[in-house]
Amino acid sequence: MDLSFTPDELTFRAEARAWIYSAMPPHIREKAAVDGHFEMDEIMEWHRVLYAKGWVAPHWPKEVGGPGLDVTRRFILTEELELAGAPALSPFGLSMVGPLLIQFGNEAQKQRFLPKILAGEEKWCQGYSEPNAGSDLASLRLSADDAGDHFVLNGQKTWTTNGHHADWIFVLARTDKGAKKQSGISFLLCDMKTPGVRVRPTLTIGGTYGFCDTFFENVKVPKENLVGPLNGGWTMAKALLGHERTLVAAVGVSARVLTRAKKLASSIKAGGRLLIDDPVVRAKIARAECRLTALKMANYRALASAKLGHAPGPEASILKLRGSETVQTMYELCLDLLGHDALSWFNEPGIVPPQEQWIASNYAYLRATTIYAGSSEIQKNIIAKLILGLPS
Amino acid sequence: MDFDLSDDQRLLVDTVASFARKDSPLSRFRTLRDEEPSNADARTPLGFSRETLKKMGDLGWLGLPFPESVGGLGGKCIDVALVLEQLGATLVPEPVVSGVILPGLAVLHAGSAAQHEALLPPLIAGEKLLGLAYAETESRHDLGRVTTRATRTASGYELSGEKRFILDGHAADGFVVSARTSGAEADRDGVSLFVVDKSAPGLTVRPVRMFDGRRAAMLSFAGVKLAEEARLGAEGKALPALEKVIDYGAACACAEGVGLMNAVLGITRDYISQREQFGVKIGSFQALQHKAVDMFVETELAKSTMILGALAAEDEDDETRARGVSAAKVQLSIGGRLVVQQAIQLHGGIGITDEADVGLYFKRMHVLQALFGDEDHHLARFASLPGFAA
Ligand SMILES: Cc1cc2nc3c(=O)[nH]c(=O)nc-3n(C[C@H](O)[C@H](O)[C@H](O)COP(=O)(O)OP(=O)(O)OC[C@H]3O[C@@H](n4cnc5c(N)ncnc54)[C@H](O)[C@@H]3O)c2cc1C
Numbered sequence: 001m002d003l004s005f006t007p008d009e010l011t012f013r014a015e016a017r018a019w020i021y022s023a024m025p026p027h028i029r030e031k032a033a034v035d036g037h038f039e040m041d042e043i044m045e046w047h048r049v050l051y052a053k054g055w056v057a058p059h060w061p062k063e064v065g066g067p068g069l070d071v072t073r074r075f076i077l078t079e080e081l082e083l084a085g086a087p088a089l090s091p092f093g094l095s096m097v098g099p100l101l102i103q104f105g106n107e108a109q110k111q112r113f114l115p116k117i118l119a120g121e122e123k124w125c126q127g128y129s130e131p132n133a134g135s136d137l138a139s140l141r142l143s144a145d146d147a148g149d150h151f152v153l154n155g156q157k158t159w160t161t162n163g164h165h166a167d168w169i170f171v172l173a174r175t176d177k178g179a180k181k182q183s184g185i186s187f188l189l190c191d192m193k194t195p196g197v198r199v200r201p202t203l204t205i206g207g208t209y210g211f212c213d214t215f216f217e218n219v220k221v222p223k224e225n226l227v228g229p230l231n232g233g234w235t236m237a238k239a240l241l242g243h244e245r246t247l248v249a250a251v252g253v254s255a256r257v258l259t260r261a262k263k264l265a266s267s268i269k270a271g272g273r274l275l276i277d278d279p280v281v282r283a284k285i286a287r288a289e290c291r292l293t294a295l296k297m298a299n300y301r302a303l304a305s306a307k308l309g310h311a312p313g314p315e316a317s318i319l320k321l322r323g324s325e326t327v328q329t330m331y332e333l334c335l336d337l338l339g340h341d342a343l344s345w346f347n348e349p350g351i352v353p354p355q356e357q358w359i360a361s362n363y364a365y366l367r368a369t370t371i372y373a374g375s376s377e378i379q380k381n382i383i384a385k386l387i388l389g390l391p392s
Numbered sequence: 393m394d395f396d397l398s399d400d401q402r403l404l405v406d407t408v409a410s411f412a413r414k415d416s417p418l419s420r421f422r423t424l425r426d427e428e429p430s431n432a433d434a435r436t437p438l439g440f441s442r443e444t445l446k447k448m449g450d451l452g453w454l455g456l457p458f459p460e461s462v463g464g465l466g467g468k469c470i471d472v473a474l475v476l477e478q479l480g481a482t483l484v485p486e487p488v489v490s491g492v493i494l495p496g497l498a499v500l501h502a503g504s505a506a507q508h509e510a511l512l513p514p515l516i517a518g519e520k521l522l523g524l525a526y527a528e529t530e531s532r533h534d535l536g537r538v539t540t541r542a543t544r545t546a547s548g549y550e551l552s553g554e555k556r557f558i559l560d561g562h563a564a565d566g567f568v569v570s571a572r573t574s575g576a577e578a579d580r581d582g583v584s585l586f587v588v589d590k591s592a593p594g595l596t597v598r599p600v601r602m603f604d605g606r607r608a609a610m611l612s613f614a615g616v617k618l619a620e621e622a623r624l625g626a627e628g629k630a631l632p633a634l635e636k637v638i639d640y641g642a643a644c645a646c647a648e649g650v651g652l653m654n655a656v657l658g659i660t661r662d663y664i665s666q667r668e669q670f671g672v673k674i675g676s677f678q679a680l681q682h683k684a685v686d687m688f689v690e691t692e693l694a695k696s697t698m699i700l701g702a703l704a705a706e707d708e709d710d711e712t713r714a715r716g717v718s719a720a721k722v723q724l725s726i727g728g729r730l731v732v733q734q735a736i737q738l739h740g741g742i743g744i745t746d747e748a749d750v751g752l753y754f755k756r757m758h759v760l761q762a763l764f765g766d767e768d769h770h771l772a773r774f775a776s777l778p779g780f781a782a
Binding site: 129132134135136139158159202203204205207210211269270271272280281335336338339340341342343344345346347351360364365367368370371372375376377380381 | 527529530532533534537556557577578598600601602603604605608610668669670671677679680733736737740741743744745746747748751754755758759762763766767768771772
């Protein structure tokens with residue numbers, strides 16, 4: 001048993017870290033230093049920097065433009081990007097529809113879409129959830145009716161992250177209304193500029209715009225935009241969930257926010273001393289760090305298993321469950337350190353120090369981590385059933 | 393032991409509840425929160441209504457904690473708590489606690505009869521508002537750590553320093569300000585309270601937005617000239633009065649918090665009772681039922697400690713006061729947090745939108761937690777009381 005990375009891996013980590021810091025444009029570095037909310041143009045600017053370096057899609061195979069990094073290096077790179085607070089790239093093209101096309105798309109589709117995803121020339125969003133199909137995704141109702149050489153889409157998607165920025169949306173739509181729930185669903189690609197597509201951005205609890213309602217009214221989608229077999233969308237969508245499951249814990253993000261807590265505690269005074277000199281505060285931060293260490297080790301075990309080529313199992317649910325809770329805990333810790341400054345909400349600079357400015361917004365918005373990508377309750381159901389084998 | 397309401401109390405609760413339901417439902421708070429400034433001069437929207445405040449004065453709610461000798465009703469903190477619990481249920485935004493009760497009690501406890509007479513009646517009538525200015529950059533929750541200085545001059549004092557997050561300070565006609573008249577930064581002795589008019593030369597009032605959509609102000613005093621009569625009570629002896637007032641504030645936060653928790657619980661119970669996934673109401677999943685039960689139990693505990701806190705807040709014995717208020721505030725923190733966080737979780741994606749009502753409660757609860765001593769502060773105080781060690 002060996003808990004350490006190899007010397008080569010450590011060298012890669014050092015190189016990645018140095019490169020990331022030097023490659024971040026100054027205004028992005030400034031925002032990263034305070035965990036600010038990145039606007040889409042900043043995210044795409046960073047996308048292009050990573051693209052130029054060849055690191056924009058670490059998990060894509062070499063043939064389609066990936067850097068050919070192994071699973072450990074992919075993990076290291078992601079962790080370093082998270083630690084640096086670099087803008088999180090939009091996952092919908094790079095991590096969702098891209099890998100799905102690589103696995104299930106035809107040649108024409110790969111050639112049409114992959115290069116533009118890679119270069120950041122086309123932005124994507126994900127149209128899975130609907131008002132009445134959230135955790136129970138298979139009850140989705142967006143209809144795609146066969147009209148000869150195209151489908152006609154009618155219905156609504158919701159919580160479409162970045163819908164207001166996206167050029168394309170991939171949707172799960174019902175192509176066979178007679179079939180039972182999971183079997184009549186197809187995976188379609190739809191140009192957001194198609195007549196009949198309308199998005200309504202929604203303000204989030206974090207005070208920023210994140211997701212949208214997306215409406216489809218007689219939207220024509222050419223048949224060549226069907227990915228995989230007709231009525232075979234569900235299986236592919238599920239396969240997609242299995243991709244890069246070793247990254248779901250986002251340990252780099254939590255580690256960064258933990259460091260933020262330490263920095264805050266080292267800059268805020270109470271009772272005539274810095275908070276970091278208060279044993280109670282130190283114990284709280286230490287507790288958070290020990291919990292994070294446990295998660296990180298669980299993540300490394302999953303990584304080692306993935307390295308041996310084992311297919312990702314339901315263990316990924318452990319990482320999603322605890323990873324999402326951990327990042328919430330970290331922000332809660334930060335918020336609690338702020339004292340009265342926790343009361344501030346999007347005020348002009350100078351009201352609270354820059355490194356405090358975004359804490360409340362991030363804390364509020366990140367209540368979402370235990371809801372999206374399979375809620376905590378759903379993860380627990382999976383663990384109960386598939387790992388513990390409890391009766392249903 | 394008697395936890396029952398008197399007939400008078402029951403009548404009061406019903407009146408306030410009906411007001412909250414009919415005249416100030418949650419949608420009213422949302423509308424006021426989102427209001428744009430009505431003209432270029434009004435840099436900050438008010439966020440509440442002066443007419444409604446006046447009406448509350450007419451109904452006697454604002455005078456509840458003040459003695460009859462100054463035009464109040466001579467009620468107890470528990471009466472105030474019962475009112476606030478109802479106002480908390482729909483997030484009624486009028487600055488009852490911040491702009492009337494707490495600054496008024498500071499005047500009452502520290503000031504002279506003449507000051508009572510001059511300052512309290514307009515507060516009680518809902519015609520004027522004062523802000524209570526005590527927090528500083530490095531004070532955190534230690535009310536005795538005061539760096540704002542009032543230096544003696546020939547005619548009175550000169551005030552210099554900064555105060556942070558004066559609740560509803562954007563709308564206040566004046567401020568009750570803690571300042572050091574002698575001693576070192578953290579000395580218990582040497583803290584005085586002053587009443588300062590909002591238009592005093594040298595005072596800058598900077599409105600700020602708060603996490604919960606309400607407003608506050610940051611104050612900076614640059615050599616503000618004060619007359620001798622602006623000081624409340626004996627020079628340098630105001631800290632005990634201020635501590636009592638802030639404990640009263642903590643008890644108020646607990647009461648508002650209980651109303652809020654109850655409301656959130658109700659909204660969430662309704663939501664999971666009608667939302668369907670997998671062909672059933674999600675409220676039929678035991679995982680969610682147990683979460684809702686935890687929310688309910690925490691709310692019940694908070695309701696019980698709210699009563700403790702309100703009774704303790706007026707106890708003559710400092711240690712009894714501190715123990716009861718801190719226990720209540722800690723329960724609010726632990727239980728309140730659980731309730732609002734789970735409420736969002738049980739709502740799923742819709743809970744993350746600004747449109748969802750749970751979010752308004754979520755944010756208000758975090759403000760209530762940070763005010764008048766947060767969990768860490770009250771735990772530390774509780775543990776430092778003489779009777780703590782076995
Ligand atoms: C910030 C954010 C971004 C998102 N981005 C996208 C996006 O880009 N594209 C997209 O398609 N979707 C997106 N989603 C939607 C997300 O996938 C759904 O919110 C999620 O699937 C939950 O569905 P729901 O919101 O309908 O909640 P519901 O499914 O109604 O769940 C409500 C509550 O019930 C619980 N629950 C449900 N079923 C069970 C059960 N069987 N047992 C126990 N408890 C249960 C849930 O855990 C939750 O607590 C986003 C969501 C958020 C919050």
